[in-house]
Amino acid sequence: MLEVEGLEASYGSFRVLSGVTLEVRPGEIVALLGPNGAGKTTLIRCIAGLLRPRAGAMRWEGRPLGQAEAHTVVERGVAVVPEGRRLFGSMSVEENLALGAFAPRARRGEASRLEGVYAIFPVLRERRRQLVRALSGGQQQMVAIGRALMADPRLLVLDEPSLGLAPRLVESIFGLLREINRGGVSILLVEQNVHAALALAHRGYILEAGRVAAEGQGSVLLNDAHVRRAYLGPLAR
Amino acid sequence: MTAFVQQMVLGLLIGGLYGLAAAGLSLVFGVLKVLNVAHGQLIMLGGYGAFWLGALAGFDPFAALTLVIPGALAFGAVLYWTLFAWVVRASEETRVKNSLLIGFGLALALDALAVRLWTADERSITTSYAGAVVSVGGIAIPLVRLASLVLAGALIGGVHLLLARTRWGRAIRATAEDWEAALLTGIDVRRAYLLAFAIGTALAGAAGTLVSVGYSVSPSIGLEWTLKALVVVVLAGLGSMPGTFVGGLVLGLAEAAAAWGFGGPYREMVGLVLFFVVLVARPQGLFAR
Ligand SMILES: Nc1ncnc2c1ncn2[C@@H]1O[C@H](COP(=O)(O)OP(=O)(O)OP(=O)(O)O)[C@@H](O)[C@H]1O
Numbered sequence: 474m475l476e477v478e479g480l481e482a483s484y485g486s487f488r489v490l491s492g493v494t495l496e497v498r499p500g501e502i503v504a505l506l507g508p509n510g511a512g513k514t515t516l517i518r519c520i521a522g523l524l525r526p527r528a529g530a531m532r533w534e535g536r537p538l539g540q541a542e543a544h545t546v547v548e549r550g551v552a553v554v555p556e557g558r559r560l561f562g563s564m565s566v567e568e569n570l571a572l573g574a575f576a577p578r579a580r581r582g583e584a585s586r587l588e589g590v591y592a593i594f595p596v597l598r599e600r601r602r603q604l605v606r607a608l609s610g611g612q613q614q615m616v617a618i619g620r621a622l623m624a625d626p627r628l629l630v631l632d633e634p635s636l637g638l639a640p641r642l643v644e645s646i647f648g649l650l651r652e653i654n655r656g657g658v659s660i661l662l663v664e665q666n667v668h669a670a671l672a673l674a675h676r677g678y679i680l681e682a683g684r685v686a687a688e689g690q691g692s693v694l695l696n697d698a699h700v701r702r703a704y705l706g707p708l709a710r
Numbered sequence: 711m712t713a714f715v716q717q718m719v720l721g722l723l724i725g726g727l728y729g730l731a732a733a734g735l736s737l738v739f740g741v742l743k744v745l746n747v748a749h750g751q752l753i754m755l756g757g758y759g760a761f762w763l764g765a766l767a768g769f770d771p772f773a774a775l776t777l778v779i780p781g782a783l784a785f786g787a788v789l790y791w792t793l794f795a796w797v798v799r800a801s802e803e804t805r806v807k808n809s810l811l812i813g814f815g816l817a818l819a820l821d822a823l824a825v826r827l828w829t830a831d832e833r834s835i836t837t838s839y840a841g842a843v844v845s846v847g848g849i850a851i852p853l854v855r856l857a858s859l860v861l862a863g864a865l866i867g868g869v870h871l872l873l874a875r876t877r878w879g880r881a882i883r884a885t886a887e888d889w890e891a892a893l894l895t896g897i898d899v900r901r902a903y904l905l906a907f908a909i910g911t912a913l914a915g916a917a918g919t920l921v922s923v924g925y926s927v928s929p930s931i932g933l934e935w936t937l938k939a940l941v942v943v944v945l946a947g948l949g950s951m952p953g954t955f956v957g958g959l960v961l962g963l964a965e966a967a968a969a970w971g972f973g974g975p976y977r978e979m980v981g982l983v984l985f986f987v988v989l990v991a992r993p994q995g996l997f998a999r
């Protein structure tokens with residue numbers, strides 16, 4: 474359903490992606506792993522329409538992606554939880570969630586989806602009138618995921634949702650992603666947390682210096698990753 | 711003592727217009743990250759618009775607002791598409807620089823145009839009720855200016871509600887805070903820019919109308935009003951319409967106090983002094999959280 478083929482991208486003359494090919498099939502959780510600076514966020518920015526690729530093709534549900542303006546991507550069913558969450562800190566929890574349903578398609582059923590998000594994250598209902606910047610990191614991550622779910626996506630893309638969270642919270646967020654996936658949403662998950670991500674994902678890709686260095690089923694990659702752990706670690710290059 | 715209170719009341723009354731003048735500039739700067747130095751010229755055009763609606767079609771200046779505001783909205787949309795839509799494509803760092811160039815160009819062009827169309831004379835709208843005054847304990851309050859203050863507050867309150875309560879208002883605030891995140895939630899940020907610029911221009915038009923009835927307009931007032939608005943924006947900080955209104959009142963009162971204490975020439979200086987003091991001591995503005 475999401476196909477990325479030979480994608481190349483750069484910032485100015487600095488090349489970041491040199492021919493990335495990957496896909497996410499309907500109903501899948503796909504992990505995208507790789508060391509810092511490998512180009513994971515850059516790939517997501519391309520998918521989200523925030524960065525024009527130099528070359529290559531992206532298709533979503535059979536139609537080209539990345540040519541229309543960025544705000545149309547979510548209307549087409551792809552919601553992104555960006556790196557660093559990028560919430561609207563001066564707005565309340567409920568306003569952030571409402572903004573998640575801004576796309577015309579997402580407005581239908583907005584109220585019931587809000588109830589759904591509150592059912593998943595009860596603490597957000599308690600805090601719904603609070604400013605987002607007054608929340609803890611974990612609560613903010615819940616808002617970020619909730620905001621993306623408000624768009625009623627068929628593909629949920631998350632860029633390092635576990636960053637800066639306590640291990641227990643990471644576990645519960647990953648559990649939630651599995652639930653969301655069982656509800657029929659495909660997931661592309663960028664992670665540094667190799668073990669947890671591969672345990673959750675059906676398949677994974679390892680991105681290194683702008684290329685796919687390895688791909689395969691989660692369990693297969695996990696074994697592979699044992700060998701590669703040294704340079705999948707956050708400090709490795 | 712009465713003379714002092716009288717001065718302060720007059721300062722408060724013009725302060726409302728400072729707030730209204732600043733509200734549009736603040737909205738445009740906060741959302742587009744573009745400093746429109748021609749904002750004062752838009753105020754000047756609004757003043758002439760109301761003046762000519764009165765002179766040619768016999769409109770009462772307050773009634774003229776109902777035409778000046780939609781006219782300014784449309785004019786703002788045209789200005790955005792022809793001039794500022796190009797600037798917002800640039801990265802945020804170069805935006806302010808580019809917008810200054812465009813803004814100064816626009817300001818000079820509008821100044822020259824105004825001199826051609828309306829001559830360099832000062833004009834002000836005179837109405838049958840122009841001299842009406844209410845006296846409260848020996849303090850004279852000109853009714854027209856009082857009405858202007860109330861209207862300025864109402865317009866700012868209206869825009870505040872628009873931003874706080876409506877779908878697109880929320881989208882405009884989201885764009886101001888993080889335009890990339892806004893795009894990710896499906897907001898067409900170009901449209902948010904357009905709306906913000908048009909609303910900002912409409913606020914300028916309304917301010918100009920009120921200036922032309924309580925005070926006067928001439929082709930040269932643009933820069934003066936841009937500066938007043940800029941001082942208020944620095945005073946109040948970005949992001950709060952009510953805060954901007956209060957900032958305007960503070961400037962009006964401070965000017966009046968300076969003029970009373972040190973003499974008329976100091977009226978103009980106090981704004982600049984406040985400008986630097988706030989920039990140094992509290993760069994986020996007095997009311998920003
Ligand atoms: N806006 C930018 N301008 C210039 N270079 C950039 C920009 N953003 C990222 N880069 C560079 O592109 C490369 C890839 O960055 P990217 O953020 O995609 O990596 P990443 O895989 O997401 O890393 P991390 O795990 O640290 O988030 C890095 O070398 C980075 O320095």
Ligand SMILES: [Mg+2]
Pocket residue numbers: 513514515556632
């Ligand atoms: Mg990254």
